[in-house]
Amino acid sequence: MGLFTLVESDMAAVDGVLVETLTRSNRLVAEVADYLLQAGGKRLRPTLVLLSSRFGPRPQARAVRLVAAAVEMIHMATLVHDDIIDEATVRRGQAAVRQRFGNSVAVLAGDYLFARAFQLLAETSEPAIVGTAADIVYVMCSGEIAQNLALFQEVGEEEYRRRIEEKTAYFLGASCALGALAAGADPERVAALREYGRHLGMAFQVVDDVLDWRADPGRLGKPVGGDIQGGVYTLPLLYALQRQPWQAQLRQWLSSRPIPVEAVRAVLEESGALDAAMRYARREADQAASLARGLPDLPERQALEELAHFVVERDH
Amino acid sequence: MGLFTLVESDMAAVDGVLVETLTRSNRLVAEVADYLLQAGGKRLRPTLVLLSSRFGPRPQARAVRLVAAAVEMIHMATLVHDDIIDEATVRRGQAAVRQRFGNSVAVLAGDYLFARAFQLLAETSEPAIVGTAADIVYVMCSGEIAQNLALFQEVGEEEYRRRIEEKTAYFLGASCALGALAAGADPERVAALREYGRHLGMAFQVVDDVLDWRADPGRLGKPVGGDIQGGVYTLPLLYALQRQPWQAQLRQWLSSRPIPVEAVRAVLEESGALDAAMRYARREADQAASLARGLPDLPERQALEELAHFVVERDH
Numbered sequence: 082m083g084l085f086t087l088v089e090s091d092m093a094a095v096d097g098v099l100v101e102t103l104t105r106s107n108r109l110v111a112e113v114a115d116y117l118l119q120a121g122g123k124r125l126r127p128t129l130v131l132l133s134s135r136f137g138p139r140p141q142a143r144a145v146r147l148v149a150a151a152v153e154m155i156h157m158a159t160l161v162h163d164d165i166i167d168e169a170t171v172r173r174g175q176a177a178v179r180q181r182f183g184n185s186v187a188v189l190a191g192d193y194l195f196a197r198a199f200q201l202l203a204e205t206s207e208p209a210i211v212g213t214a215a216d217i218v219y220v221m222c223s224g225e226i227a228q229n230l231a232l233f234q235e236v237g238e239e240e241y242r243r244r245i246e247e248k249t250a251y252f253l254g255a256s257c258a259l260g261a262l263a264a265g266a267d268p269e270r271v272a273a274l275r276e277y278g279r280h281l282g283m284a285f286q287v288v289d290d291v292l293d294w295r296a297d298p299g300r301l302g303k304p305v306g307g308d309i310q311g312g313v314y315t316l317p318l319l320y321a322l323q324r325q326p327w328q329a330q331l332r333q334w335l336s337s338r339p340i341p342v343e344a345v346r347a348v349l350e351e352s353g354a355l356d357a358a359m360r361y362a363r364r365e366a367d368q369a370a371s372l373a374r375g376l377p378d379l380p381e382r383q384a385l386e387e388l389a390h391f392v393v394e395r396d397h
Numbered sequence: 398m399g400l401f402t403l404v405e406s407d408m409a410a411v412d413g414v415l416v417e418t419l420t421r422s423n424r425l426v427a428e429v430a431d432y433l434l435q436a437g438g439k440r441l442r443p444t445l446v447l448l449s450s451r452f453g454p455r456p457q458a459r460a461v462r463l464v465a466a467a468v469e470m471i472h473m474a475t476l477v478h479d480d481i482i483d484e485a486t487v488r489r490g491q492a493a494v495r496q497r498f499g500n501s502v503a504v505l506a507g508d509y510l511f512a513r514a515f516q517l518l519a520e521t522s523e524p525a526i527v528g529t530a531a532d533i534v535y536v537m538c539s540g541e542i543a544q545n546l547a548l549f550q551e552v553g554e555e556e557y558r559r560r561i562e563e564k565t566a567y568f569l570g571a572s573c574a575l576g577a578l579a580a581g582a583d584p585e586r587v588a589a590l591r592e593y594g595r596h597l598g599m600a601f602q603v604v605d606d607v608l609d610w611r612a613d614p615g616r617l618g619k620p621v622g623g624d625i626q627g628g629v630y631t632l633p634l635l636y637a638l639q640r641q642p643w644q645a646q647l648r649q650w651l652s653s654r655p656i657p658v659e660a661v662r663a664v665l666e667e668s669g670a671l672d673a674a675m676r677y678a679r680r681e682a683d684q685a686a687s688l689a690r691g692l693p694d695l696p697e698r699q700a701l702e703e704l705a706h707f708v709v710e711r712d713h
Contacts, residue, residue, distance in 0.1 A: 109542050162508060165481075166501040185482040188504060189542050192478060195508070196534035199515055203528035211527045212519035218512035226425050226505050 087384050088131040091146065095127050098150035102197055113178060113190040117157050120175050125285075126152040128388070129253060130260035133274045135381040137264025144205040144263035151198040151214060152256050158194035159221060161187050166229065167311055174302030210262055217255045224248035232312030235335075238319055242283070249289075250282030273372065277385060280369035285392045287362040290315035291355055292397065294346050300397040306342035309335070316361060318345075321354035359393070366393045403700050404447040407462065411443050414466035418513050429494060429506040433473050436491050441601075442468040444704075445569060446576035449590045451697040453580025460521040460579035467514040467530060468572050474510035475537060477503050482545065483627055490618030526578055533571045540564035548628030551651075554635055558599070565605075566598030589688060593701060596685035601708045603678040606631035607671055608713065610662050616713040622658035625651070632677060634661075637670035675709070682709045 103114030127149035134145040163169070164177040165187050171177060179187035195218070202211045224247025236244070257278035261271040293308045294317060308315050318335075321327055327348050334341050349355045366389040373385040419430030443465035450461040479485070480493040481503050495503040511534070518527045540563025552560070573594035577587040608617055609624045610633060624631050634651075637643055643664045650657050665671050682705040689701040 109546055110539075159508075162504050165504050184500065185545055186542075188478050188481050188507075189538050189545065191504075192475075192507075192511070192534060193538040193542070195511060196531050196538055199531035200528060200535060203524050203531055206524040208519050208522040208524065208527075211524075212516060215512050215515035215519050218508060219516060222505055222509040222512055223426075226502075226509070229501055229505065230425055 087135075087380055088128060091131045091149075092124065092127065094146050095124075095131070095149040095153070098146055098201070099153060102150065102201065103154070103194075109182075109186065110190060110193055113161075113182060113186060114194075116175075116178065116181065117161070122153075122156075124153065126156050126252065126256040129256040129278055129281075130263070132381045132384055132388075133257040133260030133266075133278075134264035135379055136270055136274065136376060137261050137266030139265045142264055144207060144210070145260060147201045147205050148210060148214075148259045148263045151201040152217075152252075152259065154194045154198035154201070155214065155217060156252070158191040158198065159218075161194070162191040163225070166225065169303075171302055171304070174299075205263060207262065210259060213255050213259055213262065217252050220247050220251045224251075228313060231314075234312075234314070235322065236314050236319070238316070241314070241316055241319055245283060245286040245290075246279070249286040250279045253282030253285065254279035270376075273375065277369050277372040277376075280365050280372065281389055281392060284362045284365035284369060284389065287316055287358055287365065288393055288395065291317055291358050291362065292395075294349055294355060296397050302397075306340075306346060309340055309345065310342060315358075317349045317354045317358045320357045321349050321352045324352045324354065327352045362393050366390060403451075403696055404444060407447045407465070408440065408443065410462050411440075411447070411465040411469070414462055414517070415469060418466065418517065419470070419510075425498075425502065426506060426509055429477075429498060429502060430510075432491075432494065432497065433477070438472075440469065442472050442568065442572040445572040445594055445597075446579070448697045448700055448704075449573040449576030449582075449594075450580035451695055452586055452590065452692060453577050453582030455581045458580055460523060460526070461576060463517045463521050464526060464530075464575045464579045467517040468533075468568075468575065470510045470514035470517070471530065471533060472568070474507040474514070475534075477510070478507040479541070482541065490615075521579060523578065526575060529571050529575055529578065533568050536563050536567045540567075544629060547630075550628075550630070551638065552630050552635070554632070557630070557632055557635055561599060561602040561606075562595070565602040566595045569598030569601065570595035589691065593685050593688040593692075596681050596688065597705055597708060600678045600681035600685060600705065603632055603674055603681065604709055604711065607633055607674050607678065608711075610665055610671060612713050618713075622656075622662055625656055625661065626658060632674040633665050633670045636673045637665050637668045640668045640670065643668045678709050682706060 100118065103118065104111045130145065130149040130152055134140040134142075161178045164179045165184055169177040170180045178190060182190070198214070199211070202214050205211075224244050228244055228248070231240075254275040255278070257274035258271050261274045266274075290308065293303070293315065294306060298305050304310070309318060321331055331345065331348055334345055369389040370386045373382055373389065376382045376385070416434065419434065420427045446461065446465040446468055450456040450458075455461075477494045480495045481500055485493040486496045494506060498506070514530070515527070518530050521527075540560050544560055544564065547556075570591040571594070573590035574587050577590045582590075606624065609619070609631065610622060612621075614621050620626070625634060637647055647661065647664055650661055685705040686702045689698055689705065692698045692701070
C-alpha cells in the first residue's frame with residue numbers, strides 16, 4: 082500500500098510491535114508467525130487505524146500503535162482459522178498454515194494470535210477498545226457460521242449483504258472506530274469513521290468476490306472460482322442467476338459436481354454480472370469517499386478518499 | 398460440586414449468564430452451546446472465581462458474575478479446540494463437538510466462545526481483568542503448543558511440570574486472582590489466592606493424569622490410557638520409566654504401534670508409579686490447603702481447603 086506514505090513511519094512501528102510480539106514467542110509460534118508475516122498482506126486494517134487516529138486529539142498515543150498491531154493479529158488469526166474451515170491449501174500465494182503445519186498447529190496458532198491481540202488491547206487500559214475488538218471477533222464468527230450453514234445454497238441478495246457486512250465490513254468499520262477511540266476522538270467522529278470503514282468494507286468484499294473470478298490466480302494467490310467450489314454464493318453469481326437466458330443453464334451447472342468453473346466464469350462475464358457487481362462495489366466506495374469528504378481537512382482525509390478508490394481499482 | 402453450597406445461588410446466576418449469552422445467539426451456535434452446557438462439567442473455574450471473590454470488599458459486584466461466566470466460556474472454547482487438536486471423539490461422556498458437528502463448526506464455536514467471553518470481560522471496565530484473561534489464553538496455548546511439539550517423546554519431570562502449569566495450573570490460579578480482582582481485593586490477597594489456585598491446579602492435573610489410567614472410562618467419559626495413545630507422556634509414565642525392572646519393557650511397548658495400553662497400565666500399577674503420582678498430587682493439594690488456611694477466617698476459607706482435598710479424592 083505504497084499510496085499511504087502518510088502512515089509509513091507509524092506502520093514501521095506497528096510492524097515492529099508485530100514482529101516483537103510474535104517472533105519472540107516459543108519456537109513453533111515464532112515459525113508460524115514468521116511464515117505469516119513473510120506472506121505480507123495489505124495491512125489494510127492497521128492502515129485504517131493509523132489514518133483514523135489522525136482525526137483524534139492524540140494520534141501519537143501508544144494505544145494507537147497497540148490497537149493497530151492488535152487488529153492485524155486478529156486478522157491473521159481469522160485467516161489461519163478460516164483456512165481450516167475452508168480446507169484451503171493456498172493463502173496469500175503460499176501454502177496455507179494448515180497445509181504447511183497441520184490443523185492442530187493452525188488451531189493453536191490462531192488462538193495464540195487472539196490471546197496476544199487481547200493482551201495488547203488490555204495494555205491500552207480502555208474498556209471501550211477491548212469491547213469493540215471483542216465485538217469484531219463475535220460478529221465475524223456469526224457471519225462465518227451463517228455462511229457455513231448455507232454452503233451450496235443459493236442465498237438472496239439481502240442475506241449476501243448481511244453476511245459480507247458481518248464477515249468484512251464490520252471489521253473495517255471497527256478498525257476505523259478503534260483508531261479514533263485510541264486517539265481520544267469524540268463519539269461523533271468515531272461513528273463517522275466507523276461508517277466510512279463499513280462502506281469501504283462492503284466495497285472491498287464485493288471486489289474480492291469479483292476478483293475470485295477475474296484475477297490472475299498467480300497474483301491473487303488463490304484458484305479461480307474458489308468461492309463457489311467451496312459452496313459460497315457471491316454477488317456476481319446471484320446477479321447472473323437473476324438473468325435470462327443464463328439462469329437455467331447456470332442452475333444446472335451449480336448442481337453438478339465438480340462445478341464446471343470455467344463455463345460458469347464465462348457466463349458471469351457474458352451476462353454482465355461481474356460488471357454489475359463492480360458497479361455495486363463502486364457505489365459503496367463512492368459512499369465511503371463522500372463520508373471521507375465530511376471529515377476535517379487533513380492530508381489523511383485525502384488518503385481515506387483515495388483508499389476508497391484504490392479498493393475498487395486493485396487487481397489482486 | 399455439591400460440596401459448595403456457599404456459592405450455589407451465585408452459581409445459578411452465573412449459569413443464567415452462560416445460558417443467556419450462549420443460547421440467544423444464532424441457531425448453530427445455540428445448538429453447539431446447548432450441547433456443551435448439557436454435558437455439564439465441574440464448573441471448577443467459576444467456583445474458584447466465586448469463592449475467591451468473597452475475600453474482596455465487593456463480592457456482590459456484577460463484575461464477579463461476568464468474570465465467572467467468562468472463565469467458563471474460555472474453558473469451553475479451549476475444550477472444543479483441544480478436541481480438534483487431539484482428534485477426540487468423546488468429551489464429558491458425549492461425542493466431542495468436532496465429532497458431532499465437524500471441524501469447521503468446532504473452530505468457529507471456539508472462536509465465538511472466546512469472543513463472547515471477552516465481551517463480558519470488557520463489560521467489567523477493568524483492564525487488569527481483561528489482561529489476566531488474555532494471559533490465560535496465551536499461557537494455555539503456549540503449553541498446548543509445547544505439548545504438541547513433543548508428542549510421542551519422553552519428556553523430563555521438569556518439562557512435564559512446566560507443561561501442566563501452563564495447561565492447567567495457570568488458569569486455576571488466574572481464576573482465583575480474577576475473582577479477587579473483580580471484588581476489589583488488594584494485590585497481596587490477589588497474589589495469595591492465585592498461588593492457592595496454582596497449587597490446586599497442579600494437583601488437579603496430576604490427578605487427571607492418574608485418572609486417565611485408573612478411572613472407570615464410563616464415568617470419566619474418555620478411554621483408558623488416552624493420553625499416551627495420543628502421544629502425551631504424563632507423570633505416572635515418567636515415574637515408571639525411572640523404575641527397574643520395568644524400564645526396558647516399557648520403552649519397547651511405548652515404541653510399538655498400537656501401544657499395548659492394558660499391559661502398560663498393569664506396569665504403572667505394579668511399579669507403584671500411579672501411587673507415586675498420587676502422592677505428588679497430594680503434596681500439591683496440601684500446599685494449596687495450607688495457603689487457604691492463611692486466608693481470613695470466612696466459611697469460604699474452609700470451602701477452599703475442602704476443595705483441595707476433593708480434587709485429589711475424586712474418581713472422575
